[in-house]
Amino acid sequence: AQTVTQSQPEMSVQEAETVTLSCTYDTSESDYYLFWYKQPPSRQMILVIRQEAYKQQNATENRFSVNFQKAAKSFSLKISDSQLGDAAMYFCAYIAGNMLTFGGGTRLMVKP
Amino acid sequence: DTGVSQDPRHKITKRGQNVTFRCDPISEHNRLYWYRQTLGQGPEFLTYFQNEAQLEKSRLLSDRFSAERPKGSFSTLEIQRTEQGDSAMYLCASSLAGQASYGYTFGSGTRLTVV
Numbered sequence: 001a002q003t004v005t006q007s008q009p010e011m012s013v014q015e016a017e018t019v020t021l022s023c024t025y026d027t028s029e030s031d032y033y034l035f036w037y038k039q040p041p042s043r044q045m046i047l048v049i050r051q052e053a054y055k056q057q058n059a060t061e062n063r064f065s066v067n068f069q070k071a072a073k074s075f076s077l078k079i080s081d082s083q084l085g086d087a088a089m090y091f092c093a094y095i096a097g098n099m100l101t102f103g104g105g106t107r108l109m110v111k112p
Numbered sequence: 113d114t115g116v117s118q119d120p121r122h123k124i125t126k127r128g129q130n131v132t133f134r135c136d137p138i139s140e141h142n143r144l145y146w147y148r149q150t151l152g153q154g155p156e157f158l159t160y161f162q163n164e165a166q167l168e169k170s171r172l173l174s175d176r177f178s179a180e181r182p183k184g185s186f187s188t189l190e191i192q193r194t195e196q197g198d199s200a201m202y203l204c205a206s207s208l209a210g211q212a213s214y215g216y217t218f219g220s221g222t223r224l225t226v227v
Contacts, residue, residue, distance in 0.1 A: 004154075033213045044116075045155075045203070045218040052213075091154050093215075098168065100145070100205075100216055102154035 002027045004094050004103035012109040013082045020067075021077045021106045023092030032096040034068065036077045039089040039105075048090070051075065084110050116219035118204050124225045125194055132190045133222045137206030144187050145216060146179055147203040148172065155203055161187060162209055194226045 003026045013019035025034070036048040051059045051068050058066050063083075067076045079086055087110045092103040117136040125131050137144045142163050147155035158177070159169045163184040173179075176194075181187040191198055201223050205216035 006154075009152075033215075035215050037215075037218075044220040047215045050215055095213060095215075098143075098160065098212060099157050100212070101157070104154045105152070 002029075002094055002096065002101050004092050004101055006092055006103035006106050008106045009104075010107045010109065012111060013079070013086075014111050015082055015084060017082055018078060018080045019082055019108065021079075021090050021092075021108065023075045023077070023103055025073050025075065025092070025094050025103075027073070027094065027096060029096040032094060034066075034075045035093040035095070035100070036064070036066070037091045037093055037102075038086075039091065041088070045091070049077065079108075082110050084112060086110050116204055116206050116217050118202075118219035118222050120222055121220065122223045122225075124227060127196060127226055128193055130190065130192045131194060131224060132188050133202055133204075133224075134186060134188050135204030135219060136186045137204070138217055139185075141206035141208055141217070142184065143207045143209050143212065144181055145205045145207075146187070146189050147205065149201040149203055149221070151200075158189075158202075191224075194224075196226050199224055199226045 005024045032053045034051045037045045039045045049061045063080045065078045089105045091105045119134045145160040146158040149155040161181040176192045179189045201221040203221045205218045207216045
């Protein structure tokens with residue numbers, strides 16, 4: 001079974017600073033996809049960034065980038081120039097077939 | 113199309129009552145997923161449909177839970193004889209078959225409180 005682990009229940013960052021959220025996963029598949037989702041309080045989950053496992057290049061979306069280490073099965077999210085609106089739960093997720101599997105989440109707090 | 117819609121947003125029910133939730137996916141999406149999310153945890157897969165066929169069910173989906181997608185459009189999730197442990201956020205998501213690797217689109221969820 002595939003598992004996704006987020007070891008940081010909570011993180012905080014000063015506005016305009018950079019923060020990195022960690023994620024590790026376990027799989028025997030060679031072809032899979034990884035995601036970071038953001039869930040603001042009482043709002044719907046939205047996709048932040050996606051990584052294809054067969055691509056060595058790390059994905060980037062504006063202020064969000066990932067550090068994908070396939071051999072280590074590690075997939076961290078870096079948020080640069082943090083903004084107050086980045087405060088949310090962040091979930092790492094994995095898919096190799098039909099089912100998206102989520103980690104337990106990291107609550108990110110942004111201090112003004 | 114405004115995305116995935118879920119109704120109601122909140123439901124408070126007494127233990128032992130039956131509840132039903134509705135999900136309207138993005139109209140062109142033929143796959144629909146149900147997840148359960150307890151407070152402070154990540155979403156857990158319950159079941160998914162491709163068109164009207166229910167293709168996979170999690171062991172979390174006890175015999176008190178049933179889901180339908182009769183015409184391949186909206187879906188309902190029913191919980192019979194609710195228990196306090198059923199209190200959670202129930203999330204619905206949709207995607208196109210073959211494009212699940214691009215991620216799902218989620219609704220805002222239905223928060224169930226069993227008292």
